[in-house]
Amino acid sequence: MTDDLRETDRSDFRLVAVEGVIALLAGIAAVAGSYAAVGFTPSFVAAPVSTFVVATTPSAVITWSIQTLGDLGDQLGFLLALTLTVLLFAVTAAIGTRAADAISAPVPVPASLAVGLLCVVPALALTGAPISALGAGIGAGLVVAAASFGSTAVPGSAGSTDSGTDSISAARRSLLQAIAGTIAIGSIGGVLGSGRGSGGDTPKPSGPVAADVGSLLAEAEDKSLAVNGLEGLLSEEFYQVDINSVDPVVSASDWNLRVTGVVEEESSFSLSDLKSMDEEHRFITLRCVGESLNGKKMDNALWTGVPISALLDETTVSDECCVMFRAADDYYEEFPLAALKDGFLAYEMNGRPLPRSHGYPVRALIPGHWGEINVKWITEIQVLEQEAEGYWEKNGWHGTGPVNTVAKLHAVNHLDGGKIQVAGHAYAGTRGIERVEVSTDGGSSWTDATLSEPLPGTDVWRQWEYTYEPNGPHEVVVRATDGEGNRQPREQENAFPNGASGWVSKRIEP
Structure with missing residues (x-):
């Protein structure tokens, strides 16, 4: 008798777990359905959740993320928002399934319909966009419908007519059907959503650019240094x-x-x-x-x-x-x-x-x-x-002032004959760049680098390049001097709160 009760408890737990997983899959499908309807726009159900996550994150955490994680921090933040959005619709789907079971006696209501209609509510509350909300409801409803296909109710719900071993088999079948439905909706949503809201009503580029613009673009290309691995x-x-x-x-x-x-x-x-x-x-x-x-x-x-x-x-x-x-x-x-x-x-x-x-x-x-x-x-x-x-x-940032002077080192090329070429960009805002110096001995001695010809304008970067013969492993250091005669400061400062500064260096092996 005790063993029978334990087996029954295990079976009930499995059924509840399957019901929970199906609800989670419905949550994923709701997000995919919204994306299919409106794409990556503010009407996407995860967008307001992401805004909420950013708004409630402490400033110290944001600063740490910017300095330590960079773009990865933004990606992780949005992943958190996506997760929270999926969980919101998963809970809504679970409530919808239970609600359908509760009212099935007097008036039979398909769980898929109840879930779909119920998921429209939070989606509409989040975005205020009926199309996005409808997409979320359809996505969630279709997954529950797929799970219920061939059965009278979603396994694990009160309305299920299966029992015992048959219930476990039905649950497994429903779970596989729900997974297949989620994959299908996710795939379709990805294709449809990627073509929506990509640029508002931005006119698609067509034909050549204006003659005066083309002339300036050509000038930028002509004045760019031909250095492998360095952006023009x-x-x-x-x-x-x-x-x-x-x-x-x-x-x-x-x-x-x-x-x-x-x-x-x-x-x-x-x-x-x-x-x-x-x-x-x-x-x-x-x-x-x-x-x-x-x-x-x-x-x-x-x-x-x-x-x-x-x-x-x-x-x-x-x-x-x-x-x-x-x-x-x-x-x-x-x-x-x-x-x-x-x-x-x-x-x-x-x-x-x-x-x-x-x-x-x-x-x-x-x-x-x-x-x-x-x-x-x-x-x-x-x-x-x-x-x-x-x-x-x-x-906590103080970045509204003039930009700091910097010479960056982004390209290191080993040339024929054993020579090494180093190169990068230099920028000092409206002060302009007058000079870039390179040291191949860690800062003990300096040599002027070759600069690209300046482009028209008062707020434009320049490229620099220096080729030399190395003498064993060494440290290359670069520094810039702006148009007012001010040299890039040596002391290194982190980006927070006034922007990064200091000499840039890199250890190079011949």
């Missing part, structure tokens, strides 16, 4: 750092930029308004304040747009202290009003409309300053009477 003067892959894992989708036709605050009259500008002004093309380099000293979050592009002064002149801005930029992703950054003198509003990047990931339809560029104040998806320029903290300042 025009970046092929531009780094991306944002506060949210999912970029906003902004319609160009609906976008407008408001100028508010301490101005004689507040005003608003559409994208058409900007494009009706005299456009300019500028090479501008951006560097992330949170990158490591020899990191690769520093890139250059040719931007097309209009000076911010063209907008501010019309509002007759008084001589106030500061300005706050605000963006469609709820990001905001404050800096001195004087920095707007050479500010730029860009709507094209390398002759094409801005990619969604880089601020489509319009972003701000503030020459000479850290990348964080070059706000993407900008929606408001607010002139302030008193200083206020921006997003990263509230998290």
Whole structure:
């Protein structure tokens, strides 16, 4: 008798476990269904959860993640958000299954229908997007339907008519069917979702770029040093750092930029308004304040747009202290009003409309300053009477000032004849780069490196290259001097809170 009870308990536990796994699979399918419907956009059910995770993470943890994990920290954060989202819909699916069992006596209700309808509720609450919510409900409902196929109810539920050994067999069959359904929905969702929301209404690039843009792009290619393993003067892959894992989708036709605050009259500008002004093309380099000293979050592009002064002149801005930029992703950054003198509003990047990931339809560029104040998806320029903290300042960073001078070492090539070639990029914001020096003996002696010819503009990086004959294992050190005669400081400082600085060095074996 006791053995029979124990066997019954084990069977019940297995059935409950299977029911739990099926609920978890339904949660995965709900997320996949939402992705299939709206893609990687703010309407995706995991997007608001990710925003919540970022908002509730302590500043110290964010700072540690930036410095220690880099991009991996962002990926792990979004993975946590995905996990929490799946668990939310898994619990909802379990409740839906139980609810269907509870009301099955007076009115038979398929568990798949109950789960599907119930999953729509949290999805709609999270996103406010009916299409995304419907996708989540269909995804979860289909998995439960697959699990129930050939049986009167999901195994483990009160409505199941199977018992004993038959129940275990039915549970296994239902689990395999649920797994197959989840794989199918996940695969279909991945294909459908990848083609949705990739760029808002960003026009697809077609045809050649404008002649003046093409000429500048060709100039950047011609002036690039031919060094194996070193990116040219025009970046092929531009780094991306944002506060949210999912970029906003902004319609160009609906976008407008408001100028508010301490101005004689507040005003608003559409994208058409900007494009009706005299456009300019500028090479501008951006560097992330949170990158490591020899990191690769520093890139250059040719931007097309209009000076911010063209907008501010019309509002007759008084001589106030500061300005706050605000963006469609709820990001905001404050800096001195004087920095707007050479500010730029860009709507094209390398002759094409801005990619969604880089601020489509319009972003701000503030020459000479850290990348964080070059706000993407900008929606408001607010002139302030008193200083206020921006997003990263509230998290302890002080990166609104001019960028630090740096010479990076990114390429080491062993050439024929035993020679070694080292190369990299150097950048000092609007101060420009006058000189890069290389030491092959750990800093005891120095030699000038070859610099690439400067590109047009006041805020552009340069490449450097040096070839030499080695004498055994050695340490290569590089340092830059800016256009004002200031040498890159030797002392190494971590990125937090003012940006990384110091000489870059690398141990090289011949």
